[in-house]
Amino acid sequence: MGRGGLVPSDPLRSSPPRSNRRKRLVLLSLIFSLALIVASAVSAVLFFGVRAPASGQPGQALHRQPTQAISRTCSRTRYRGLCVNSLLEFPGSLTASDKDLIHISFNMTLQHLNKALYSTSGISNLQMDTRVQSAYEDCLELLEDSVDALSLSLYSVSPVVGSGGGGSTEDVLTWLSGALTNQDTCAEGFAELSGSVKDQMADRLKDLSELVSNCLAIFSGSDSDDFSGIPIQNKRRLLDADISGENGEEKFPKWFGKRERELLETPITAIQADIIVSKDGNGTVKSISEAIKMAPLHSDKRTIIYVRAGRYEEENLKVGRKKTNLMFIGDGMGKTIISGSKSIFDNLTTFHTASFAASGAGFIARDMTFENQAGPTKHQAVALRVSADHAVVYRCSISGYQDTLYVHSNRQFFRECYVYGTVDFIFGNAAVVFQNCSLNARKPMDQQKNTITAQNRKDPLQNTGISIHACRILATPDLEASSSSFPTYLGRPWKLYSRTVYMLSYMGDHINPRGWLEWNATFALDTLYYGEYMNYGPGAAVGQRVQWPGYRVITSTIEANKFTVAQFIYGSSWLPSTGVAFLAGLNV
Numbered sequence: 001m002g003r004g005g006l007v008p009s010d011p012l013r014s015s016p017p018r019s020n021r022r023k024r025l026v027l028l029s030l031i032f033s034l035a036l037i038v039a040s041a042v043s044a045v046l047f048f049g050v051r052a053p054a055s056g057q058p059g060q061a062l063h064r065q066p067t068q069a070i071s072r073t074c075s076r077t078r079y080r081g082l083c084v085n086s087l088l089e090f091p092g093s094l095t096a097s098d099k100d101l102i103h104i105s106f107n108m109t110l111q112h113l114n115k116a117l118y119s120t121s122g123i124s125n126l127q128m129d130t131r132v133q134s135a136y137e138d139c140l141e142l143l144e145d146s147v148d149a150l151s152l153s154l155y156s157v158s159p160v161v162g163s164g165g166g167g168s169t170e171d172v173l174t175w176l177s178g179a180l181t182n183q184d185t186c187a188e189g190f191a192e193l194s195g196s197v198k199d200q201m202a203d204r205l206k207d208l209s210e211l212v213s214n215c216l217a218i219f220s221g222s223d224s225d226d227f228s229g230i231p232i233q234n235k236r237r238l239l240d241a242d243i244s245g246e247n248g249e250e251k252f253p254k255w256f257g258k259r260e261r262e263l264l265e266t267p268i269t270a271i272q273a274d275i276i277v278s279k280d281g282n283g284t285v286k287s288i289s290e291a292i293k294m295a296p297l298h299s300d301k302r303t304i305i306y307v308r309a310g311r312y313e314e315e316n317l318k319v320g321r322k323k324t325n326l327m328f329i330g331d332g333m334g335k336t337i338i339s340g341s342k343s344i345f346d347n348l349t350t351f352h353t354a355s356f357a358a359s360g361a362g363f364i365a366r367d368m369t370f371e372n373q374a375g376p377t378k379h380q381a382v383a384l385r386v387s388a389d390h391a392v393v394y395r396c397s398i399s400g401y402q403d404t405l406y407v408h409s410n411r412q413f414f415r416e417c418y419v420y421g422t423v424d425f426i427f428g429n430a431a432v433v434f435q436n437c438s439l440n441a442r443k444p445m446d447q448q449k450n451t452i453t454a455q456n457r458k459d460p461l462q463n464t465g466i467s468i469h470a471c472r473i474l475a476t477p478d479l480e481a482s483s484s485s486f487p488t489y490l491g492r493p494w495k496l497y498s499r500t501v502y503m504l505s506y507m508g509d510h511i512n513p514r515g516w517l518e519w520n521a522t523f524a525l526d527t528l529y530y531g532e533y534m535n536y537g538p539g540a541a542v543g544q545r546v547q548w549p550g551y552r553v554i555t556s557t558i559e560a561n562k563f564t565v566a567q568f569i570y571g572s573s574w575l576p577s578t579g580v581a582f583l584a585g586l587n588v
Helices: 020-048 068-075 080-088 098-121 130-157 169-190 196-204 208-220 258-265 288-294 557-561 571-578
Strands: 275-277 303-307 310-312 317-319 326-330 336-340 356-358 364-366 369-372 384-386 391-394 397-399 405-407 411-415 418-421 423-428 431-435 438-441 450-455 465-469 472-475 488-493 499-503 529-533 551-553
Touching (some): 098 196, 130 169, 130 196, 130 208, 258 326, 258 571, 275 288, 288 303, 384 391, 438 450, 488 529
Parallel strands (some): 364 391, 384 405, 391 411, 411 431, 418 438, 438 472, 450 488, 465 499, 499 529
């Protein structure tokens, strides 16, 4: 489904054929993951004492009866028949305990993802028009990201391979939620298309989204409620004693290390950058794309890229998932400007219109402007897309019209930023908190309505949503002059379990008294979660708000706290290491 009644569905873009180098990278990723699968599959056979079905009997699993453990495990999932059949086909499942079945479900799903990636990469030489080629390229990238996410998750839950050395419960929930979002994004790219490539892709990607959803349900082990997607142990979590500083504000959150804290407090002139970008040739390189290429792969060390003042018009800049822990520092908003102008009218998917995109974990941007200059008539045109886990955007401006900021997936934190746009100008399915930011609605095209957010949580157990805390919801001067002709809404539900909250924020009088806008008639109105807590200003009155089953005026501090940094994005464990000031709880 496209986003917006007057907005066309995403057309797709053409990309050049994939290089041999990328094919090698795909195969290396595949080999790594297959090695992990083989190791854990062998361990499963040894651990559970059960052999795989004999070759030549591929249908044997279909005639088996599920054990009580399998029945209990699959009863928690949304796709129970698929859960039972897929588990029965895997070695060791018939003697596995409930806990063992978590590991088996991850392993089995990773096998399916790897098979899909391998078979999908094998059709790259087929004749494709520009739109199909774009959707195809999206899916390859997203499949690779999902393989990484499931590999990390398997490592964390495997009794042999992981040995307890992987990620935390919050990490695994985030990785699974991200993998599910990836599959959803891939499917969206082909939604409006037809033809042989779409059919072949549908066959190769069959059941992947459902399998990941089942993993999420099996791992979380709890039924959903109004706060589904927040792990049970975190629903009751109190703030750590060492989080809150003066007035409840920790200068820099814990997932930032000491060095990162210093980097975000230190004046730019005192920072020693690893790579300097300068258009005049007085730096290490002249372009941001060169700087990204120079940065190491899979680095645990922070790499600092200082981008001197100037306008950098390099289309579709991207920090890939292998470029981890990159920090971009500019000379300030309006001084260091990364600008693009791509839109869906260039036969690009929305996913690939971004002027700047970041997928590598640990991405940080400070003191910069990201903009897309396509203008309102070009509809979907992204200025910044973030899929990176533990991402921080600090003191940045993000400017566009429709679909300005794509908070695609994983955990993200925005502090002291300025975001400008019109239709759905903050959208995506990350677990993201905006704090002390200014969200500025602009004058849209005639007959359009402004919507600040379009959150697309698809599964009730995804730990995702948009939390807007202690922000300013404003109108730009051009909208203020004609706000009565262009109503602005706090958000609308892109997907069935859309989740967005506004807390302790100022709202200008451009906000329509109803507050929220339907997506399409009654779609998602009883499954979404939209909340407002103690907001103020002329647009914050709740007396005329929508009466949807999923909307609520939050009156409990316990409920509101679930959407703070400490509880919603688990900032108590990772944000301090970034060095960005943040409020752990509700205090302002």
